[in-house]
Amino acid sequence: MTQTTVPVIFDLDGTLVDPAQGISDGIAAALTELGLGIPGKARMDAMIGPKLSHSLTDIAGVPAEQLDDAIRIYRAHYRATGIAQSRLYPGIRELLESFVEAGRPLAVATQKPEGIARTVLEYHGIAVLFHTIRGSAADEAAAAGVPSGKASIVAAALADLSTGHGLDTQHAVMVGDRAQDVAGAAANGLDCIGVGWGFASDGELDAAGAVEIVHSSTALHDTIVRRDQVPDAAATPNAVNPDQNHNAVIEVRTDGNV
Structure with a gap:
């Protein structure tokens, strides 16, 4: 050997x-501001790991014309509070x-x-x-x-x-x-x-x-x-x-x- x-x-x-709370809260904030529905926990968990843009479109169903706004709102929320929620x-x-x-x-x-x-x-x-x-x-x-x-x-x-x-x-x-x-x-x-x-x-x-x-x-x-x-x-x-x-x-x- x-x-x-x-x-x-x-x-x-x-x-x-473990980023779950910060990511989920950020996604929920973005979807809420855009007037879109919030997925259940299982689908939220599935969004952790893959590329965010793919998760938002493929899992959360964000329309293409709202994707940039969803990412922008999410990023602002994540930087403000989400990082501190990670463990x-x-x-x-x-x-x-x-x-x-x-x-x-x-x-x-x-x-x-x-x-x-x-x-x-x-x-x-x-x-x-x-x-x-x-x-x-x-x-x-x-x-x-x-x-x-x-x-x-x-x-x-x-x-x-x-x-x-x-x-x-x-x-x-x-x-x-x-x-x-x-x-x-x-x-x-x-x-x-x-x-x-x-x-x-x-x-x-x-x-x-x-x-x-x-x-x-x-x-x-x-x-x-x-x-x-x-x-x-x-x-x-x-x-x-x-x-x-x-x-x-x-x-x-x-x-x-x-």
């Missing part, structure tokens, strides 16, 4: 931070600090606009723990030099780690709570570890192809540390275990938190 230090790229909402999930601060102390490279890749993502992380005092924080453009539209879509955002975070910081990202892993996190990781050749405390619907992470699903920060810590042990390719060239299913989902359940 070869010892390495696996870099970790984290999603933000639903993975590091770090149990054990996350300690998990990140333990990784930094051990020299593990960390990054964030989120579909939330990059400036807002940094503000959220700074509010919780953890922005300094990451080598890079990557998100979408301020208006969520494609712009020069700004990634668009989860796959591109993950790619930008990887490039920052490997090129900007000279780190080995060969064995990097993504951690997220929704199917788009798994898809964004896969598009960049990465495995994705799913977290069970976020906003995925039942079976969503399994169907998307998350390599493991964990249910506590302790389990996440242990799962990532295990990935530091890389099989020695020189000792087992082209070895394939016929009994190993690389697409299997392993559920890890523990009660403690790091």
